Amino acid sequence: MAAKTRVVTRAGRRRREAIAGLLFVAPATVGFLAFYLLPTVRAFQISLTDWSLLRAPNVVGLANYRRMIGDPAFWHSAWVTLTYVLYNIPLQTALGLLLAVLSDRLARSVALRAVIIAPYLMSNVVAGLVWMLLLDPILGLTNAWLAHVGLPRQGFLSSPDEAMASVAAISIWRNTGLTALLFYAGLQAIPKHLYEAARLEGADEWSMFRRITLPLLRPVLAFVLVTSLVGSFQVFDVIAVTTEGGPAQSTRAILWYIYENAFKFHKMGYASAISVTLFSVLILVTLLQMRLLRADHSDLD
Amino acid sequence: MRTFRRAALLACTAVTIMGAAPARAADVTVEYWMWDGNQAPIYRQCADRFEADNPGIKIHITQDSWDNYWTTLNTAFVAGTAPDVFVNHITRFPEFLANDILADLTPRIAADTYDMGSYLPGLAENWNKDAHQWGLPKNWDTVALVYNKAMLADAGVTEDEMRDLDWNPENGGSFGKVVARLTVDRNGKHGLDPGFDKSKVAVYGWATDPVDGYGQNQWSFLAASAGFKYISQRWGTTYEYDSPALVKTLTWLHDLASKQGYAIGQENLGNLKAVALFSAGKVALVPDGSWMIAAYRDNAKADFGFAPVPKGPDGRRSMFNGLADSIWSGSKHKDEAWKWVKYLGGSACQTLVGASGVVFPARPEADRTAEAAYRAKGLNVSAFTMVATPATTFPFPITDHSSEISAILKTAVENVMLGQGKPAQILKNANDQVDGMF
Numbered sequence: 001m002a003a004k005t006r007v008v009t010r011a012g013r014r015r016r017e018a019i020a021g022l023l024f025v026a027p028a029t030v031g032f033l034a035f036y037l038l039p040t041v042r043a044f045q046i047s048l049t050d051w052s053l054l055r056a057p058n059v060v061g062l063a064n065y066r067r068m069i070g071d072p073a074f075w076h077s078a079w080v081t082l083t084y085v086l087y088n089i090p091l092q093t094a095l096g097l098l099l100a101v102l103s104d105r106l107a108r109s110v111a112l113r114a115v116i117i118a119p120y121l122m123s124n125v126v127a128g129l130v131w132m133l134l135l136d137p138i139l140g141l142t143n144a145w146l147a148h149v150g151l152p153r154q155g156f157l158s159s160p161d162e163a164m165a166s167v168a169a170i171s172i173w174r175n176t177g178l179t180a181l182l183f184y185a186g187l188q189a190i191p192k193h194l195y196e197a198a199r200l201e202g203a204d205e206w207s208m209f210r211r212i213t214l215p216l217l218r219p220v221l222a223f224v225l226v227t228s229l230v231g232s233f234q235v236f237d238v239i240a241v242t243t244e245g246g247p248a249q250s251t252r253a254i255l256w257y258i259y260e261n262a263f264k265f266h267k268m269g270y271a272s273a274i275s276v277t278l279f280s281v282l283i284l285v286t287l288l289q290m291r292l293l294r295a296d297h298s299d300l301d
Numbered sequence: 302m303r304t305f306r307r308a309a310l311l312a313c314t315a316v317t318i319m320g321a322a323p324a325r326a327a328d329v330t331v332e333y334w335m336w337d338g339n340q341a342p343i344y345r346q347c348a349d350r351f352e353a354d355n356p357g358i359k360i361h362i363t364q365d366s367w368d369n370y371w372t373t374l375n376t377a378f379v380a381g382t383a384p385d386v387f388v389n390h391i392t393r394f395p396e397f398l399a400n401d402i403l404a405d406l407t408p409r410i411a412a413d414t415y416d417m418g419s420y421l422p423g424l425a426e427n428w429n430k431d432a433h434q435w436g437l438p439k440n441w442d443t444v445a446l447v448y449n450k451a452m453l454a455d456a457g458v459t460e461d462e463m464r465d466l467d468w469n470p471e472n473g474g475s476f477g478k479v480v481a482r483l484t485v486d487r488n489g490k491h492g493l494d495p496g497f498d499k500s501k502v503a504v505y506g507w508a509t510d511p512v513d514g515y516g517q518n519q520w521s522f523l524a525a526s527a528g529f530k531y532i533s534q535r536w537g538t539t540y541e542y543d544s545p546a547l548v549k550t551l552t553w554l555h556d557l558a559s560k561q562g563y564a565i566g567q568e569n570l571g572n573l574k575a576v577a578l579f580s581a582g583k584v585a586l587v588p589d590g591s592w593m594i595a596a597y598r599d600n601a602k603a604d605f606g607f608a609p610v611p612k613g614p615d616g617r618r619s620m621f622n623g624l625a626d627s628i629w630s631g632s633k634h635k636d637e638a639w640k641w642v643k644y645l646g647g648s649a650c651q652t653l654v655g656a657s658g659v660v661f662p663a664r665p666e667a668d669r670t671a672e673a674a675y676r677a678k679g680l681n682v683s684a685f686t687m688v689a690t691p692a693t694t695f696p697f698p699i700t701d702h703s704s705e706i707s708a709i710l711k712t713a714v715e716n717v718m719l720g721q722g723k724p725a726q727i728l729k730n731a732n733d734q735v736d737g738m739f
Contacts, residue, residue, distance in 0.1 A: 052400060053375055053376075053378075053379060054375070054378055054379065054396070054397075054400035054402060055400050055401075132571065132572055132573075133573075135571070136571035136572075136573055137568070137569035137570070137571055138565060138569055138570075138571070138578060138581075138583050139571070139573055139577060139578065139581055139583070140571070153569065155568040155569055157571065157572070158511070158567070158568055158569060158570055158571050159568045160568075160719060160721070242572065243572075246511075246711070246712075246715065247511070247567070247568075247715050247719065248712055248715040248716050248719060248721060249712050260708065263372065263375070264704045264708070265704050265705050265708075266396055266400075266704070
């Protein structure tokens with residue numbers, strides 16, 4: 001009799017816990033369904049139509065996707081985005097790691113960390129505006145300084161050869177602080193006795209970094225790489241503020257091209273098709289990265 | 302949950318009360334949207350007079366910034382919440398027409414025997430397709446040159462000279478010479494002096510906004526004065542960007558910067574535009590549109606004046622463009638909306654707008670008021686008004702697919718001005734691509 005009561009109570013408690021658990025995840029689930037899943041499904045639906053935003057849509061099947069494959073402007077924007085990612089990710093990650101290790105191993109000052117994260121507190125739009133003024137070829141401070149040290153004037157955002165690198169530099173300037181902070185947090189999880197032991201064995205800073213820091217930082221590294229890679233494929237706001245895809249389409253990144261199609265050319269169906277494609281590619285890239293970096297394992301266990 | 306519902310109910314009631322308060326039960330409210338914050342108070346004055354003349358109709362004006370305006374308007378058309386009357390722009394007109402957004406004004410104009418001939422010639426035509434009228438003209442703009450008076454005097458150029466410049470794509474004419482004379486290097490040598498160093502220019506003789514595909518305030522007045530036409534007629538289906546006149550004009554402008562060093566090249570033109578370069582004293586002469594007059598007055602510290610665009614082999618030419626008021630096809634109060642549109646396009650409201658000295662109204666009698674208002678602010682704007690005639694203007698190239706076409710042409714002209722390939726080839730390719738869309 002006593003045993004039976006206990007069983008019932010345990011089952012009841014488990015059910016109560018399950019309900020509480022569901023209640024806890026409910027707000028997030030509702031948000032996910034309403035703001036992520038539903039729009040994604042809608043985008044896929046719209047991508048099968050010729051919706052112009054202003055007229056009732058007709059279903060056109062996969063015509064938008066076929067058009068995309070044969071659209072040189074789409075491939076150009078994909079290529080432009082890829083160059084941005086290639087400028088952005090290696091530099092931002094390396095700089096962030098360097099800053100994190102330096103502030104961890106050399107100067108553990110709160111003020112310094114605050115300075116490093118400061119640009120990230122600014123919105124992309126403000127960062128874009130500030131740098132647009134600084135990088136102006138004739139009126140900007142950067143060129144005044146270049147002239148002062150005897151270097152020739154640079155077009156930066158106005159030159160098709162330098163515009164994408166300039167946009168990437170603005171993003172790196174803004175985001176490196178966050179990357180550094182994430183790495184810094186990761187570094188705090190590495191037991192200090194490992195370094196002490198290594199130092200007793202006579203290891204120098206470089207080999208400690210290579211053999212202790214880097215392997216033990218891998219889960220954080222994976223997180224940083226995945227989020228910043230996905231983020232840089234979606235570069236938009238800095239471009240919208242500074243170059244609007246120009247000059248001569250040198251910064252017409254994929255999200256800008258989607259925006260142009262949807263809201264300037266009134267081709268919502270086509271814009272949705274490109275969005276869905278970008279979404280699928282990013283999911284694949286993310287899965288691949290997680291797999292390669294074994295993101296769910298830590299060498300500390 | 303119950304508290305939430307009660308709060309929601311309360312909020313609803315509050316909104317209903319607030320919304321209902323200003324209007325009587327039988328009143329019709331006409332929603333009117335515009336983007337220019339400078340003009341919104343003036344139009345409120347028009348609305349007050351209109352309301353006094355038309356009891357039972359209220360005007361509700363909403364003003365939003367240029368970018369927000371179009372995004373909000375587009376979504377409002379879809380959602381069915383668009384304004385009854387809105388300020389329309391020529392670049393959006395073809396898309397709206399193709400998507401049945403606009404109400405046809407033709408039957409109403411005929412029924413009221415409304416005089417369309419009372420506007421400056423060329424303005425109403427911009428809003429007409431196949432003998433149907435889709436908007437009433439509101440105001441207009443032309444392009445003129447802006448010069449820095451001190452720099453002019455320093456180079457020994459008189460203001461009389463500026464009023465009578467000529468230009469051609471072969472040697473640049475007297476306009477080209479003035480641009481050269483206005484350019485000064487860091488040693489104080491002017492563009493035509495021996496020993497002028499084009500690698501060390503301190504003040505340029507010429508700069509424009511970064512170029513776009515139509516070049517309204519950058520290159521169109523020079524190309525048109527050399528005989529270039531965008532399209533053969535309004536709503537045409539073939540563009541003429543492969544014309545030798547355009548190739549020669551753009552090549553001359555490109556060389557002016559890259560070969561002679563008298564102008565700021567496209568690769569050095571940031572988003573800050575000509576008005577910023579002019580105000581900073583980096584350039585002595587710039588072309589700009591009449592919509593920028595106030596910006597020069599507010600920003601330029603130096604004394605400046607306006608001169609007409611130069612006369613080319615084909616005469617003096619400026620683009621002639623303007624806004625209109627249109628009625629949304631989904632409006633539930635089209636009769637009241639038409640009364641308001643008529644009032645906006647009429648003499649009383651346009652004269653009021655002219656007296657504010659912010660824009661040039663579409664009616665000639667209101668323009669005289671506007672000129673006087675500008676003069677009272679110390680600005681002689683005759684360089685803009687003198688070219689507002691059919692012989693000295695050309696229209697914006699209005700055709701279908703205009704937004705996509707504008708993107709293609711912008712890239713082509715940018716490439717020419719950046720020196721990325723042969724101008725004739727770049728423009729021919731773009732023109733073929735554009736013509737292929739029809």
